[in-house]
Amino acid sequence: MMKRIILTGAAFALLVFQLACSKKQGATAPPDNPPPVQQPEPYPGLPLALTNEAVKKIEIYDPMVTDWNTAAAKKWSWSPTTALGFSADEINRFGGGTDFKVRKGYAVMSDNSMAAVMTYPAGQRVWAKIISGNVHSAELLPNGNIALAASDGNWIRVYASSxxxxxxxxxxFALGAAHAVLWDPELNVLWVTGQDQSNNTHILTALAVGGSDAMPELTELKQYRVALPTPWGHEVSAYYGNKNLLWVTTNGGEYVFNKSTKTLSMSPTNNLTFVKGIGNQPGGQIVLVRPDANKNPRPPVSCSLNNWSTSTIDFYTAGGQRQGSRTVNGACFYKIKIVYDNYQ
Structure with a gap:
């Protein structure tokens, strides 16, 4: 499930095993020194979608509700069922999701060994496929086709789901440890993260989608390629409010990418490690998920199912000051998305 780099020495082998880009625990982080716990406050903004592996559902929560363990907080939940048009095999392969995006009456999701396009909010199957390769990210293109990234498959694909x-x-398009796909309607490109297999460079780059709706083709636009500051690229998401920027995360840090200058700068949120999902509300507030196993100290309420998920969503101001959090008892959230059907 993970990419491994073979280094001499048992100690270095253990370190690389911990840092490999995957749904696995990373190296122990230094103490986070969070601010004192404050009374939770309502956060105005769009709903937040989370992939919850503990209950094998995609769930949407309201940030205005301060207690996410109440029925009032959860606004929507989804898993594939026969009533929604999914096959028994597709249902059995679904483990809670690795990505989820809402796009103009539709939604796309990926899971380790399947992906789907569905109507939203009804959740009816439009297209689905069982796919090997540890699928980590999904995007719905304007023509109705679905783009996918597979970390073990080492590819970016666009399926003719339309x-x-x-x-x-x-x-x-061959891309090692492929982890993220995001459509850019201004530049008409697909932003992706992964690893150049010819030289092992960890990169963010853009792909042009050509061919036809029925037979898509992918070509890299190398003028957009940049090397990531730290290894194992993970998330790419829209920076709402500024179409020239993107959020980008790796195992080693989190960054803001400037499309015009082709530069990556440190995120305002203290350059946290192992951030699996990040985004911002149109008003500027930043939300993110980071595995409980990579927090020091580990929270008393945390995901016990695996070492790549969390029970807690963290909120920061646009300037990077930590505001607070929401915790769902027993949850194992892997990815977070702002429920906003605009691409950027």
Whole structure:
């Protein structure tokens, strides 16, 4: 499930095992020194979608509700069912999701070994496929096709989902440890993170989607390629309020990418490690998820199912000052998305 780098020495082998980009625990972080716990306050903003592996559902919560363990907080939940048009095999493969995005009456999701396009909010199956390769991210293109990133498959693909509920045609771009896909309607490119397999450089780059709706093709636009400051690229998400910027995370840090200058600068949120999902409300507030296993000290209420998820969502001001959090008892949240059907 993870990319491994073979280094001499048992101690270095253990360190690399911990840092490999995957749904695995990273190296122990220094103490986070969080601010004193304050009374939770309502946060105005759009709903937040989270992939919850503990209950194998995608869930949407209201940040205005201060206690996320109440029925009032959870506004929507989804998992594939036969009533929604999914097959028994597709249902069995679903483990809670690795990504979820809402796009103009539809939504896309990925999971380790499947992906789907569905109507939103009804959740009816539009297209779905069982796919090996540890699928980590999904995006719905304007023409109805779905883009996917597979970390073990080492590819970015665009499937012709617009051509029927079971269509299997796809275009592919080889990319090691591929983890993220995000469509940019201004530049008409697909932003992706991964690793150049020819030289092992960890990169953020952009792909042009060509061909036809029925037979898509992917070509890298190398003028947009940049090396990531730290290894194992993970998340790429929209920076709402500034179309020239993107959020980018790696195992080693979190960054803001400037499309015009092709530069990556440190995120205002203290350059946290192992951030699995990050985004901002249109008003500027930053929200993110970071595995409980990488927090020091580990929170008393935390995900006990695995070492790559968390029970807590963290909130920061646009300037990076920590505001507070929401915790769901027993939850194992892996990815977070702002429920906003605009691409940027």
């Amino acid at each position: 051509q029927g509920p079971n269509n299997s045609n796809y275009g592919e």
